[in-house]
Amino acid sequence: MHIKKYWWKYLCVALLVYVLWMGLMAKVPRLAILNETIRNLHFHVTMWFGMVILLTISMVYAVKQLRSPCPQHDICSAESASVGVLFGILGLATGMIWAQYTWGSFWSGDPKQKVSAIALMIYLAYFVLRNSFEDAEQKARISAIYNIFAFATYIPLIFVVPRLSDDSLHPGNGGNPGFNAYDLDASLRIVFYPAIIAWALLGWWLVEVRTRIALLKLQLEEN
């Protein structure tokens, strides 16, 4: 395991150990309703950031695929979306657990919760679309186009729509004071930003391994 080539994997593990430790041990503001759950900031919110990063990568590879078609681009685009969806499901699940104990119920009808579920379904439809094609070239092309449109829908859905809504439970949306006050606080920042990098790196590691396995399969089928 050469450090030069795999430095980012070691960094990922180191950062995750740091985040898992500091996430529980660092001093946090003592705020009403949130109590200790404010620590979820480092896990739930950062995981969503990781998802956005992965889906952006997926879209970038979809564009690459359309400009210069090759199996690597197509597979990387699909696998990034796949791990992105995994992070999305985990983000939604952790959000629901958090909501149960702070907002009162698992599904609180919050706009951001709703659009997150919709966004997830848009990307699940992407995989259904991929499976409906026999021809590899057509599959790659059509799913790349869908990916770009899906991403163009995804960004306004999760970033703009909740802020426009009238009543939201999420901080920073629908009339609530921005969470910026909390996550810009120094004691939270030192875990928050490394956590984003850590989850993004972990997601990318998963994508890399999955891409390599998919390429192996492709090569074996060709022989």
Add this chain to the structure above:
Amino acid sequence: MKKYFLLIVFSLLWGGFMNAQEKIAIQPSDYTNHEIEMADLMRSNGKIYVVIAVIMTIFGGIIAYLVHLDLKTKKLENLLKEKKDVHRHY
């Protein structure tokens, strides 16, 4: 392109003045008050370290599995490369 550049700059400036959601500053008392319940008991009797140990174990297990997958994939890639090289030499 120039007209688009001006449009972008204008919208960024205009957007910068929009304050739909206000920010609330953190007070020092947010760290030292005793009214808000936190897991101080878990921390004072050291049981928090049990939680950390559990989490680290789970994390360690998952990372070990990921590394195992990574190495397995590498082995397969090398095998395939060898096979290809052998065919080429013939």
